[in-house]
Amino acid sequence: MHPETASPEAKRFIVVVMGVSGSGKTVIGSALAEALAGRFAEGDRFHPPENIARMSAGMPLRDEDRWGWLDAIAVEISEAERRGETLVIACSALKRIYRDRLRLASRNLRFVYLKVARNVAAARVAARKGHFMPASLIDSQFADLEPPLPDEDALTLDAARDPVGQVAFAASAILGSAPVVRA
Incomplete structure (x- = not known):
């Protein structure tokens, strides 16, 4: 079966959910993976211990x-593509x-950018428990941010x-039945 004639269920996607800390990458990403019948990976788990120590100490990367x-x-992206997942x-x-x-790493990579106001991101990061990224680093994230x-x-x-609506919209767009921008 050719990719253009494959059913949506047969298509495989590699998606990076991106944005500053507190934008909702984990919430949206994990729900989007479920909606696309895929696997979710938390990018924070790929940080080396030196990066975690640096951020924990309040120093931006x-x-x-x-x-x-x-x-x-x-590497994780390449492996997922190689496995067809x-x-x-x-x-x-x-x-x-x-x-x-x-x-x-993948010619099929798609990005989903979570656009968020600084005050919303800061409040979300401040409310997190047990995460190495302190709210004091939010300004450095926005300083580095280059929106797509x-x-x-x-x-x-x-x-x-609403995350539920955003996930539904993103899944629909990725599957090819919605426009690309909704901000």
């Missing part, structure tokens, strides 16, 4: 801190150079809206 982390995520992975992917690096440009063909969602 630099580009050089992120390369190994992004490469580990890229649907994967939804949460990864901040704040800069275009980070997204471009991840794109090298139109040529990146990313799906943009308003992270302040």
Whole structure:
């Protein structure tokens, strides 16, 4: 069966749910993976101990801190594609150079960008229990953020809206029955 004639159930997707801390990547990503009958991976688990220690100490990550982390995520993406599975992975992917690096792992990679206001993200991060990312680093996340440009063909969602509706919209868009932007 040719990909263009395959049923939606037969299609496999690799999706990165991106955005600043507190945008809802884990909530949206895990629900989206379920909606697409795929597997969810939390990008935070790919951080080396040095990155976790750095963020726990209130120090923002630099580009050089992120390369190994992004490469580990890229390996996960490549392996999922090789196995023919649907994967939804949460990864901040704040800069275009980070997204471009991840794109090298899969020609079928899609990005879902969770757009969120700084005050909403800060409140969500402050309310989290047991996470290494302190709310004091929110400003550094927004300083690094380069929202996807139109040529990146990313799906943009308003992270302040109802997650159930956002997941349904994202799944529909990924399956090919909705427009690309909803912000």
